[in-house]
Amino acid sequence: MTAFVLVPGPWAGDWIWQQVTARLRESGAEVFPAALTGTFAGSADGGEAAGPGTDLETQIAALLRLIDRIAAPQLVLVGHGNGMHPVLGAADRRPERIARVVYLDAGLPQDGESVLDLVPDPAVRDRLVRQAAAVGEGWRVPAPSAEEWPLWGSLAGVPEEALAQLVERGTPQPLGTLSRPLRLSGAAAELPTTGILCTANGASVAMVETVVGMGDPRFQVLTEPRVRFIEIDTGHWPMLSAPDELAAVLLRAAAGEGQRVSAKAGGLLAEPRRFLLDVPERARERVGRVDLHLPDPACALRPWPAVVFVHGGPVPRDAPLTPRDSATFLGYGRYAASLGVVGVTVDHRLHGLGDFAQAAADVAEAVELVRADPRVDGERVALWFFSGGGLLSADWLAAPPPWLRCVAATYPVLAPLPNWGLTESRFRPAVALAGAGHLPIVLTRVELESAEIAATVQEFLTAAEACRAEVEVVEVPGGHHGFETVDHTEQARQAVAHAVRAVLRHLNG
Numbered sequence: 257m258t259a260f261v262l263v264p265g266p267w268a269g270d271w272i273w274q275q276v277t278a279r280l281r282e283s284g285a286e287v288f289p290a291a292l293t294g295t296f297a298g299s300a301d302g303g304e305a306a307g308p309g310t311d312l313e314t315q316i317a318a319l320l321r322l323i324d325r326i327a328a329p330q331l332v333l334v335g336h337g338n339g340m341h342p343v344l345g346a347a348d349r350r351p352e353r354i355a356r357v358v359y360l361d362a363g364l365p366q367d368g369e370s371v372l373d374l375v376p377d378p379a380v381r382d383r384l385v386r387q388a389a390a391v392g393e394g395w396r397v398p399a400p401s402a403e404e405w406p407l408w409g410s411l412a413g414v415p416e417e418a419l420a421q422l423v424e425r426g427t428p429q430p431l432g433t434l435s436r437p438l439r440l441s442g443a444a445a446e447l448p449t450t451g452i453l454c455t456a457n458g459a460s461v462a463m464v465e466t467v468v469g470m471g472d473p474r475f476q477v478l479t480e481p482r483v484r485f486i487e488i489d490t491g492h493w494p495m496l497s498a499p500d501e502l503a504a505v506l507l508r509a510a511a512g513e514g515q516r517v518s519a520k521a522g523g524l525l526a527e528p529r530r531f532l533l534d535v536p537e538r539a540r541e542r543v544g545r546v547d548l549h550l551p552d553p554a555c556a557l558r559p560w561p562a563v564v565f566v567h568g569g570p571v572p573r574d575a576p577l578t579p580r581d582s583a584t585f586l587g588y589g590r591y592a593a594s595l596g597v598v599g600v601t602v603d604h605r606l607h608g609l610g611d612f613a614q615a616a617a618d619v620a621e622a623v624e625l626v627r628a629d630p631r632v633d634g635e636r637v638a639l640w641f642f643s644g645g646g647l648l649s650a651d652w653l654a655a656p657p658p659w660l661r662c663v664a665a666t667y668p669v670l671a672p673l674p675n676w677g678l679t680e681s682r683f684r685p686a687v688a689l690a691g692a693g694h695l696p697i698v699l700t701r702v703e704l705e706s707a708e709i710a711a712t713v714q715e716f717l718t719a720a721e722a723c724r725a726e727v728e729v730v731e732v733p734g735g736h737h738g739f740e741t742v743d744h745t746e747q748a749r750q751a752v753a754h755a756v757r758a759v760l761r762h763l764n765g
Contacts, residue, residue, distance in 0.1 A: 265337035275499035311432030376609035399426025409492025458673030484514025531587025549589035561636035568643025702735035
């Protein structure tokens with residue numbers, strides 16, 4: 257008989273698992289829903305009412321008391337979203353009792369990280385602290401309103417009555433449960449693990465493979481044989497939007513089913529790779545985080561126009577290979593230089609989802625450096641964004657300067673994914689389009705894009721049609737995200753050549 261312990265995220269209680277609990281018990285499983293929001297009085301965990309001293313360790317202790325009362329020798333410990341913090345804390349202290357840890361649409365918190373540390377939008381972090389000070393007696397954060405719940409994950413599929421219940425029954429969260437760092441000894445590091453990925457919230461096996469392929473050592477653990485993944489096509493709250501399916505998926509997870517992942521072939525920093533076009537090496541100058549690929553000095557079109565290529569991410573901070581040294585950006589830089597244009601690459605500091613403002617500042621600084629170079633025609637500059645760097649196009653689209661002749665984007669992310677926690681971010685290109693005027697936009701779209709990213713591109717194109725923005729779409733039949741190093745097909749080569757010619761046409765026009 258399988259025994260599940262179900263742990264909710266902040267503000268939600270054991271009641272949120274009611275439908276899933278019933279279905280699991282019908283299957284013969286034992287189920288123990290936990291109530292760890294901080295108001296323990298009267299709940300099954302046997303704790304006391306929350307107070308100013310309630311923090312993450314208080315929640316872990318409450319969960320341990322529940323685990324210690326369960327007769328079943330082995331448990332499947334399930335954490336939803338930020339509920340993973342107490343789950344991992346408890347598993348670390350009772351690894352011998354845990355048969356499997358299930359991450360239900362959750363991140364991968366590490367030792368020393370608090371919930372607040374993993375909230376990428378600083379405005380949201382500041383709001384939580386202000387709310388605790390203003391209406392929570394300095395130590396508790398009120399539950400989100402109906403308008404605020406989407407900050408914590410997609411509500412796709414949640415019925416109106418369930419959303420109303422989420423709002424009405426949401427419980428103030430002790431600030432200490434969000435601010436106190438998780439402490440792990442590593443005792444549970446080898447436990448079998450399953451990630452349940454809610455695709456409508458922006459998570460998928462393909463996205464996990466992409467993240468793993470970036471080379472960040474933290475995520476290499478996801479390729480180990482003990483780790484499995486299962487997708488579920490709903491938003492962040494499957495216990496409310498798809499309880500039957502979630503119960504079935506939890507039973508599959510307990511049985512060890514699921515898909516393994518490997519580093520996605522062709523990841524930006526996965527070398528050795530080569531660019532899909534054979535382009536000659538050119539002179540390259542490095543100034544801080546900026547590289548300039550220069551045309552042949554004999555080129556008569558001096559000062560030269562410039563294209564600034566902006567990589568995506570997040571990229572690991574300590575990656576042995578940085579984007580400007582990857583085959584992709586060396587290829588684009590050299591290709592531009594071979595056509596009489598300065599190809600500029602910049603290693604901006606998009607190392608985490610909270611770094612978009614820093615990355616935007618780095619790109620703006622790089623542009624000013626390039627425009628000030630006497631070899632560059634500062635009145636003829638194009639910006640070309642890739643993948644997650646697509647969000648950085650928003651500032652330039654919202655108020656394009658007169659010297660910006662074109663914006664290009666290749667397999668871009670053009671809206672924050674729901675699970676990125678950037679709902680209130682300024683980096684929303686579809687919204688920014690209203691200020692773009694007649695600025696030409698060249699968008700390269702791959703046929704085999706992930707559904708999550710493709711949806712952001714469609715949102716952008718719909719907005720472009722509404723405001724009559726000038727968007728030229730270049731299609732890559734059979735192309736994958738990052739196609740320049742994995743799809744060495746004639747269609748892919750033609751697409752790159754087409755996009756580059758289009759950008760140069762606007763630069764030289």
